[in-house]
Amino acid sequence: MIKERMKITLPPKVKNYIQAYMEKHHLRYTGDAISHICKEHEEAQKREEGSLEKVVEAVSQNIDDLLQRERRHMREELYSLEKNIQRSTLNSIQTVEDYGIRQRGELFASFLEEYKK
Template structure:
């Protein structure tokens, strides 16, 4: 692996963090510690993106399921309404027919 030399400057807090990280993970050179920190950051970022995508997919599936259920309920309600309208129309037509038959019988 080819390494690239760089001159970097850190504020005291970052420098202390790097020193602590080197001691904790037994790194001899700051460049190795920085490379490891960068790699961990990249892995964390990828995991976070995957988690975000997973959440989006889950939410999308739930919304789709709810919409399908709601559309089914609307369709069923529409069918019931159509039957009720048909029943009412039939009833009204029957009443009108009876009225006209009764009227014809009286004449």
């Protein structure tokens, strides 16, 4: 790795942070401490992106599962509705046929009465 010398100006808080970091990690040079801090920052961003991708994947899977359950529920409801309509239609047709038979029966009975006279 090629190193490049830089002259930078830092606020006292940042300087104190870097010095504390150097003591904690037993580093001798400020540049090494800054490099380690930057490397840790990059790794943290990668972990955050990876965890964000996992969250997005989990949410997408949950939404997909929910949509499948809703489609299944709607299909069952439509099937039930179709059966109810079919049953109602058949009952109505039966009622109309019964009424027609009764009317024809009454008509036929009246013809028979006229015939008997």
